[in-house]
Amino acid sequence: MMEVKCVMCGRKEEITKVHKDYRRLAREKNAVYTCETCRARLRYQAQQAQKTAKPL
Numbered sequence: 035m036m037e038v039k040c041v042m043c044g045r046k047e048e049i050t051k052v053h054k055d056y057r058r059l060a061r062e063k064n065a066v067y068t069c070e071t072c073r074a075r076l077r078y079q080a081q082q083a084q085k086t087a088k089p090l
């Protein structure tokens with residue numbers, strides 16, 4: 035188990051070895067972690083940006 039902090043909202047979470055980013059976060063000291071909520075928001079914003087960049 036490892037405590038990580040989301041760089042976007044500052045929420046602290048505990049992740050276990052089953053988490054897909056666990057190994058990367060454990061290996062890299064300055065690895066950036068973003069929580070599910072922020073990741074979903076980023077994905078949404080990226081989609082919106084794509085839509086405005088490529089109008090039909």
Ligand SMILES: [Zn+2]
Pocket residue numbers: 040041042043044045068069070071072073
């Ligand atoms: Zn977050």
